[in-house]
Amino acid sequence: MSVRSLFTLLFTVSLGVTFLFIYFTLQIVWLLLGSALPDSTSVLGYSFPTLFIIVLAGVFLFFLLLFLFSILYLLIDRLIVQPIKIIADAMHEFAEHSHQVELPPFSSTTNEVKWLSTVFTEFTGSVERVHNRDMEVSRMKSDFISTAAHQLRTPMTGIRWALEALQKSGLTPDQQTLVDSATSKSKDLVGIVGTLLDISAIESGKYVYKFVPTDIETLVQDITQEFSVMASTRKVSLFFAKSGEAIPKVQADSERIKWVLSNLIENAIRYTPAEGSVQLSVTTGMGRVIVRVKDTGIGIKEEDKSSIFERFYRAQNAIEKEQAGNGLGLYIARTIAKDHGGDLMFESNKTGPGTTFTFSLAIAR
Numbered sequence: 001m002s003v004r005s006l007f008t009l010l011f012t013v014s015l016g017v018t019f020l021f022i023y024f025t026l027q028i029v030w031l032l033l034g035s036a037l038p039d040s041t042s043v044l045g046y047s048f049p050t051l052f053i054i055v056l057a058g059v060f061l062f063f064l065l066l067f068l069f070s071i072l073y074l075l076i077d078r079l080i081v082q083p084i085k086i087i088a089d090a091m092h093e094f095a096e097h098s099h100q101v102e103l104p105p106f107s108s109t110t111n112e113v114k115w116l117s118t119v120f121t122e123f124t125g126s127v128e129r130v131h132n133r134d135m136e137v138s139r140m141k142s143d144f145i146s147t148a149a150h151q152l153r154t155p156m157t158g159i160r161w162a163l164e165a166l167q168k169s170g171l172t173p174d175q176q177t178l179v180d181s182a183t184s185k186s187k188d189l190v191g192i193v194g195t196l197l198d199i200s201a202i203e204s205g206k207y208v209y210k211f212v213p214t215d216i217e218t219l220v221q222d223i224t225q226e227f228s229v230m231a232s233t234r235k236v237s238l239f240f241a242k243s244g245e246a247i248p249k250v251q252a253d254s255e256r257i258k259w260v261l262s263n264l265i266e267n268a269i270r271y272t273p274a275e276g277s278v279q280l281s282v283t284t285g286m287g288r289v290i291v292r293v294k295d296t297g298i299g300i301k302e303e304d305k306s307s308i309f310e311r312f313y314r315a316q317n318a319i320e321k322e323q324a325g326n327g328l329g330l331y332i333a334r335t336i337a338k339d340h341g342g343d344l345m346f347e348s349n350k351t352g353p354g355t356t357f358t359f360s361l362a363i364a365r
């Protein structure tokens with residue numbers, strides 16, 4: 001119960017009691033007035049003037065009590081309630097922005113409230129220092145990843161070109177196999193370096209987009225086509241089921257969206273055993289365009305569900321199915337989806353296999 005409501009209750013009770021008091025007094029006065037000789041009449045041994053004084057004293061007492069309660073309330077309000085309200089507002093601000101909050105000096109309050117205010121200011125100061133240190137460490141980490149990735153990219157690209165040139169230079173079958181394997185691995189490495197550069201750009205807020213109205217259905221169709229070879233090599237049926245609905249254009253950076261869709265389709269194919277299927281669809285709902293990538297693959301277990309969008313996280317069943325992977329794709333994909341005013345979510349069967357990723361995008365205006 002708040003102090004304000006406590007005093008409202010006290011006020012009401014004292015008012016009620018006083019009214020009762022006045023009521024009974026008036027009854028007595030009425031009795032007196034009804035009698036022929038008011039000055040000689042006595043009730044409970046009191047004469048009329050005495051009873052009148054008692055009524056006046058009761059009313060006076062009521063107002064006196066009311067006044068005292070009001071003063072007490074104002075004092076408590078000023079000394080305790082208002083400072084606590086200011087501290088509560090400061091806590092709210094601190095919870096939202098995590099920076100040190102300066103409180104007024106509170107010269108007239110109780111020592112306990114002053115102590116609370118001092119401790120709170122110290123607490124917010126130390127949290128802000130830890131927060132700033134974390135930000136600094138995170139910035140240094142991002143800078144390091146970015147510099148390392150940039151340094152790696154040039155020699156990696158050189159190696160890839162050299163290997164591609166070597167592939168065309170009349171090699172024996174054994175040499176060809178080795179060079180093919182080295183070329184494929186160097187492509188993976190260039191991909192990883194690109195992903196690391198994307199991560200550091202995301203974390204330093206330098207991930208830029210070129211938003212234009214984009215025909216998402218055509219994009220999905222083209223990418224499905226691009227992955228058809230990979231799907232048939234792995235004996236997974238991949239198809240785009242057109243809904244027949246008129247799909248509006250979305251406001252998107254088509255290169256980035258292509259990246260997200262490629263990642264989702266590639267994952268769906270990789271994590272679906274042979275004879276399984278991957279189905280894509282595009283629909284609208286809740287003022288958005290929704291792309292679904294549904295597979296009949298290994299699924300995502302209950303214990304992995306909360307971590308799947310974390311950087312570098314890979315579920316055990318995924319590692320067993322596919323050794324290659326870095327656990328960065330979904331983290332980047334979700335960032336891109338959110339930066340487009342949309343989201344990336346998934347549903348995975350509790351009982352059977354299969355996962356459906358849902359990628360929503362804002363409709364272009």
Ligand code: ADP
Pocket residue numbers: 263267268271295297298299300308313314315316318319324325326327328329330331355
């Ligand atoms: P990667 O696939 O390289 O491991 P991602 O970030 O793309 O990295 O995916 C993170 C993890 O999410 C995967 O390692 C896997 O555990 C899980 N995952 C993603 N897509 C699927 C899918 N379609 N079916 C089952 N698990 C998936």
